[in-house]
Amino acid sequence: MNKRSNEPFLWMLFSAGGVVSAMLMPVHxxxxxxxxPLGWLDAPSQERLLAIVRHPVTRAxxxxxxxxxxxxxxxxxxxxxxxxxxxxxxxxxxxxFCYGGAVLGTALAAYLLWxxx
Amino acid sequence: xxxxxxxxxxxxxxxxxxxxxxxRWAYLKFILREASSVFVAWIVVLTLLQIRALTDxxxxxxxxxxxxxxxxxLALNAVSFFFVVxxxxxxxxxxxxAMAIRVRGKRLxxxxxxxPNYVAWAAISAAVAWILLRG
Amino acid sequence: MANRITLExxxxxxxxxxKPRLEAYEVxxxxxWVVLDALNYIKDHLDxxxxxxxxxxxxxxxxxxMTVNGVPKLTCATxxxxxxxxxxxxxPMKNFPVLRDLIVDTSDFLLKLAKxxxxxxRKVEKPLDEEYFQTPTxxxxxxxxxxxxxxxxxxAACQVYGLDPLFxxxxxxxxxxxxxxDSRDQGAGERLDILSHHEGIWGCTFVGECTxxxxxxxxxxxxxQQYKLTATMEWVKSFVLxxxxx
Numbered sequence: 114m115n116k117r118s119n120e121p122f123l124w125m126l127f128s129a130g131g132v133v134s135a136m137l138m139p140v141h142x143x144x145x146x147x148x149x150p151l152g153w154l155d156a157p158s159q160e161r162l163l164a165i166v167r168h169p170v171t172r173a174x175x176x177x178x179x180x181x182x183x184x185x186x187x188x189x190x191x192x193x194x195x196x197x198x199x200x201x202x203x204x205x206x207x208x209x210f211c212y213g214g215a216v217l218g219t220a221l222a223a224y225l226l227w228x229x230x
Numbered sequence: 231x232x233x234x235x236x237x238x239x240x241x242x243x244x245x246x247x248x249x250x251x252x253x254r255w256a257y258l259k260f261i262l263r264e265a266s267s268v269f270v271a272w273i274v275v276l277t278l279l280q281i282r283a284l285t286d287x288x289x290x291x292x293x294x295x296x297x298x299x300x301x302x303x304l305a306l307n308a309v310s311f312f313f314v315v316x317x318x319x320x321x322x323x324x325x326x327x328a329m330a331i332r333v334r335g336k337r338l339x340x341x342x343x344x345x346p347n348y349v350a351w352a353a354i355s356a357a358v359a360w361i362l363l364r365g
Numbered sequence: 366m367a368n369r370i371t372l373e374x375x376x377x378x379x380x381x382x383x384k385p386r387l388e389a390y391e392v393x394x395x396x397x398w399v400v401l402d403a404l405n406y407i408k409d410h411l412d413x414x415x416x417x418x419x420x421x422x423x424x425x426x427x428x429x430x431m432t433v434n435g436v437p438k439l440t441c442a443t444x445x446x447x448x449x450x451x452x453x454x455x456x457p458m459k460n461f462p463v464l465r466d467l468i469v470d471t472s473d474f475l476l477k478l479a480k481x482x483x484x485x486x487r488k489v490e491k492p493l494d495e496e497y498f499q500t501p502t503x504x505x506x507x508x509x510x511x512x513x514x515x516x517x518x519x520x521a522a523c524q525v526y527g528l529d530p531l532f533x534x535x536x537x538x539x540x541x542x543x544x545x546x547d548s549r550d551q552g553a554g555e556r557l558d559i560l561s562h563h564e565g566i567w568g569c570t571f572v573g574e575c576t577x578x579x580x581x582x583x584x585x586x587x588x589x590q591q592y593k594l595t596a597t598m599e600w601v602k603s604f605v606l607x608x609x610x611x
Contacts, residue, residue, distance in 0.1 A: 118561060118562060118563060118567075120561070120563055120567040121561070121593075121596050121597040121599075121600035121601075122600065124567065124593055124597055125597050125600075125601075130270075131317075131321050132321070134270045134273075134314065134317060134318075135314075135317055135318035135321040135322065135347075135351070136318070136350065136351055136354050136355075137354065137355075137358065138270060138273050138314045138317075138318075139311065139314050139315050139318055139351075139355065140354070140355035140358045140359055141273065141277070141358065142273050142276075142307060142310055142311050142314055143311060144358075144359065144362060145276070145280065145298070146273075146276065146298065146303075146304075146307030146308075146310065146311065147304070147307055147308065147311060149295070149298075150295065150298040150299045150303075150304060150307075151299075151304070154363065155363075156295070157362055157363070159284060159287075159288045159291040159292070160288075162284055162291075162362075163284050163285075165361065165362075166281065166284055175277065175281065178274075178277060179274045179277055179278060182270045182271070182273070182274055183271060183274055185267060185270060186267040186268065186270050186271040186274075188267075189264050189266075189267035189570075190264075190267055190268065190271075192264070192568075192570045193261070193264045193265065193267075195528075195529075196524060196525060196528050196529075196570060197251055197261055197264070198248065199246075199248050199528060201528075201529065218274060218278075221278060222274075222278060222281075225278060225281045225282055225285065226281065228285060229281070229284070229285050230285065240379040240380075241379060241462035241463060241464050241470055242377055242379070242382075242384055242385055242462065242463040243462050243463075244459065244460075244463075246460075246524065246527045246528055250524055250527075251524075253435075254435070256572075256573075256574060256577070257524070257572070257574075260570075260572045260573070264570065324571065324573075324590075327576075327584070327586065327587040327590055328587070328590030328591060328593070328594060329591070329594065330587070330591050332506070335502030335505065335506075336505075337505075
């Protein structure tokens with residue numbers, strides 16, 4: 114096995130992120146992006162939401178919800194730029210942008226979740 | 231190994247158009263599936279904004295909710311919802327192809343792998359909605 | 366049904382032509398005729414210089430792959446009447462260099478095929494008078510992938526191969542899987558070393574067209590994703606298990 118290749122690791126993150134986004138994102142977006150703003154359903158109060166989010170299990174859940182889908186995005190977006198726009202020669206720049214973005218996003222999510230009072 | 235091409239006088243090489251993904255419906259569906267990842271990233275950004283506003287306090291949170299009621303954001307989220315559902319459906323439908331699960335020597339039919347995914351999707355969505363909506 | 370149909374066929378002569386052009390031929394439209402019959406009619410009656418490959422004319426040899434109305438097809442299994450009233454456009458397979466008319470240079474595929482070691486690898490061969498037994502279940506594990514006839518339609522359909530010629534491509538990977546899953550084979554590790562490079566399997570973005578155009582339901586797209594899963598598990602194992610334990 115070629116140990117230098119990190120593709121299996123990136124593919125694993127991509128797949129895990131794909132599962133997380135498929136399972137969880139539709140319901141989250143439906144509630145917070147459509148049903149609550151449009152008044153179809155009663156939105157939970159800020160107090161109640163904060164109480165839910167404060168729980169360590171919720172924090173861990175939200176970290177997963179933010180981190181893995183970003184790696185999923187990074188992988189797909191990278192290959193869309195390679196094949197869809199045929200700019201594979203810029204692969205170093207693309208890799209830094211995509212996976213760097215995912216790492217930064219994960220760090221930001223961890224920081225935000227950590228600083229919840 | 232000998233590469234015979236080297237000894238041929240000439241051959242014609244075509245180049246794939248940059249817009250190849252517009253040339254056929256199947257390719258367009260593929261590129262839309264890949265493009266769904268951009269909306270996945272947007273949902274992460276939205277979630278991060280929500281977490282920050284929640285932490286900042288009731289006034290900031292109310293302001294974010296007002297912003298989410300603007301037509302632009304509603305339109306963006308409606309489109310994002312379409313794409314993320316498209317991602318979920320294509321993901322669950324392709325899962326059986328990537329997994330050759332054999333039970334007593336026979337490969338499980340695609341439906342036997344896809345169906346539990348859909349059941350889990352429904353159950354998880356209901357659980358998330360219940361936690362947020364109860365009380 | 367009109368009794369004639371027009372074929373627009375790619376013509377290219379490397380000595381005289383800068384690039385391929387289309388030429389129209391009118392051929393009889395018969396119910397039992399496939400596109401290959403029409404091409405043979407052109408060669409026999411209209412223009413003997415038209416060049417194309419064919420052999421068995423019954424979907425076994427895999428030589429007559431071409432692009433029919435934009436889609437990779439075995440021309441011996443593609444009925445003319447399905448395209449009536451026409452015209453039908455017949456072009457060489459995409460993603461390969463065109464040598465002449467409808468003939469493409471397949472060397473790259475042959476090199477890639479050899480690289481994936483599509484034969485049974487044994488650490489120690491059994492003596493010649495001993496057999497390798499295989500149960501129907503063990504046969505079933507790889508049978509689907511063994512149906513490949515090397516027609517290269519999947520390469521013609523694969524945009525990733527067209528864009529990145531380093532990509533191993535559908536059939537070579539499906540055939541690697543065919544031997545990996547064979548109970549008599551012990552070469553999975555060797556093949557993984559070759560195919561788990563970025564250019565080997567990871568370039569595939571699962572467009573899925575290779576599987577759609579396959580005349581024998583080999584499902585190379587599935588084979589590649591399954592191979593990715595295997596390669597990932599091997600990668601995890603190489604971390605979890607101590608060196609040499611796998």
